[in-house]
Structures are given as C-alpha cells and as structure tokens.
Amino acid sequence: MRYDPENNVFWWRQSSFNTFMACPEKLRTRPLVEIPSDAAALGTALHAVIEKDLTVGLDMDGLQVAAYAALEELWNEGVRQVQHGFNTSFAILQNCVFAWAKAEPRENLLRAHYADRLTVEESFDWKVGDVGGTEVRIEGRIDAVEQPSRSSRGIVWDWKTSGRQYETWEHQRWGIQPSFYTLATGIRDFHYLVFIKRVTQEPEVQIVKVTRSEAHWNWLVQQLLAATSYVLSVGFDRPWLTNDHSALCSPKWCPNWDGCKGVHLGPDPW
Numbered sequence: 001m002r003y004d005p006e007n008n009v010f011w012w013r014q015s016s017f018n019t020f021m022a023c024p025e026k027l028r029t030r031p032l033v034e035i036p037s038d039a040a041a042l043g044t045a046l047h048a049v050i051e052k053d054l055t056v057g058l059d060m061d062g063l064q065v066a067a068y069a070a071l072e073e074l075w076n077e078g079v080r081q082v083q084h085g086f087n088t089s090f091a092i093l094q095n096c097v098f099a100w101a102k103a104e105p106r107e108n109l110l111r112a113h114y115a116d117r118l119t120v121e122e123s124f125d126w127k128v129g130d131v132g133g134t135e136v137r138i139e140g141r142i143d144a145v146e147q148p149s150r151s152s153r154g155i156v157w158d159w160k161t162s163g164r165q166y167e168t169w170e171h172q173r174w175g176i177q178p179s180f181y182t183l184a185t186g187i188r189d190f191h192y193l194v195f196i197k198r199v200t201q202e203p204e205v206q207i208v209k210v211t212r213s214e215a216h217w218n219w220l221v222q223q224l225l226a227a228t229s230y231v232l233s234v235g236f237d238r239p240w241l242t243n244d245h246s247a248l249c250s251p252k253w254c255p256n257w258d259g260c261k262g263v264h265l266g267p268d269p270w
C-alpha cells in the first residue's frame with residue numbers, strides 16, 4: 001500500500017490488501033523495513049532459482065548452484081531465524097529444487113519461454129477506479145505469465161512454499177491474489193505451484209487451479225474502493241479497525257502485538 005497525496009493516487013498490492021482484510025490495524029502498524037524470516041528467505045531463494053531457470057535454462061547442477069548462491073546471499077544480508085537455521089533451510093530448498101526439476105509444468109513453461117509466450121517476474125500497475133478525487137490502482141509483480149496460444153487461454157503462475165497441501169476450494173472461494181493478478185493481466189486461469197517443504201522425504205509439488213471471471217473482478221474492485229475510502233477518511237495517524245479472529249493475531253505472528261492486544265493480554269496470552 002502506498003499513497004501519493006500530491007497527485008492523489010493510492011496503490012494496493014495483493015499482500016497489503018490481504019493484510020488489510022485480515023486486520024486493518026496490522027497493516028497500518030506494519031514495520032517499514034522487515035528482516036525476512038527463514039521461511040521468507042527460503043521462498044525468495046526458490047523464486048530466484050526458478051526465474052533463472054526460466055530465463056537462461058539450467059541443468060541439475062546449475063539449479064543446485066543457483067539455489068545455494070541465492071540462499072547464501074539472503075542469509076548474509078540478515079535473516080530472522082524462526083524455525084530453521086541455514087543448513088536445514090538449504091536442505092528444504094534443495095528438496096524444492098528437485099521437485100521443480102521434475103515438475104510437470106516446467107517443461108511447458110520452458111517451451112513457452114522459447115516460443116516467446118512467457119514473461120517472468122512481470123510488473124503491473126493498473127487503475128481500478130476513483131474514490132472522491134483519488135485514483136485507486138493495483139500494483140505488483142507476477143511470478144510468470146503464460147500468454148494465450150491456440151491450445152491454451154493463458155495461465156498466471158505463482159510459486160508458493162508450504163508445510164502442507166493447499167485446499168483448492170478455499171482459494172477458489174476466497175483467494176485475493178488470484179483475483180488481483182487475473183484482473184491485472186486479463187487472463188482468467190491462475191495456478192499456484194505449491195512446493196511442499198520437506199527435508200528428506202520425496203520432493204512434492206501440487207498444482208492448485210483457480211479461475212476468475214468478470215464477477216470476481218467487479219467484487220474485488222468494490223472491496224478495493226471501499227477499503228481506500230476507509231483509509232483516506234480515517235487517515236494514517238489514528239488507529240484503524242482491529243480483527244483478532246485468526247491465528248495470525250498472536251505474539252508470534254503480529255509485530256504489533258505488544259502495542260495492541262498484548263497491552264491487555266500480555267506477552268504469553270494462551
């Protein structure tokens with residue numbers, strides 16, 4: 001989320017809008033610069049490896065070298081260790097890279113790349129409407145976009161790492177990211193490629209297919225305009241609405257716990 005009051009433009013990213021919908025006050029109080037957790041570093045490193053593979057093409061050794069280099073660079077910049085140290089993180093990353101190397105979509109994506117039908121890490125900045133005199137836009141960067149061809153109507157791809165399999169129906173019903181990215185591209189099919197985080201077991205990926213229509217996009221735009229209207233009317237200096245009805249409202253997962261619910265319940269509330 002960012003706001004340019006001089007030019008009256010307001011931007012939402014899907015991650016900030018997701019946070020806003022979960023708890024508005026958590027978004028208002030989020031740290032400006034956050035040290036990534038080991039889980040975030042793992043995800044970032046995997047994204048870097050896939051981006052490199054889909055732009056220059058790598059063999060198995062190349063994938064492993066790229067994985068180590070990407071994770072080491074992030075670790076040297078600073079990582080907040082929540083679950084795993086470097087060695088375990090690298091073992092999980094290696095497992096994900098093996099899964100990528102033999103994942104069914106990889107070959108199709110490489111084929112699309114050679115046919116000039118694939119863009120990787122594609123940025124977008126798209127106007128969705130106006131609130132009062134303020135222009136409301138969505139922005140972000142998409143992991144990969146497979147353009148339509150004679151046999152496909154195109155696919156928007158997003159890579160995820162997860163401790164367990166996704167429930168497809170949840171994402172079809174409520175996923176904000178698929179709505180954002182399909183609205184920005186006009187491509188209705190959105191696929192998550194989910195890498196199940198494991199250290200030693202067989203590498204595993206899951207393809208989660210979500211589709212979006214004009215109706216989903218209209219609903220998203222209505223929510224974005226209402227959220228912008230709320231933020232602009234309350235301003236950034238006074239507290240926003242709070243919502244503690246999720247597991248993310250906890251000392252572990254909310255950086256604002258001590259200044260919010262923690263004021264009442266303390267650091268060890270459960």
Ligand code: SF4
Pocket residue numbers: 023025026242243244248249250254255256257260261262
């Ligand atoms: S402590 Fe809970 S209610 Fe307060 S900002 Fe964090 S998530 Fe929201």
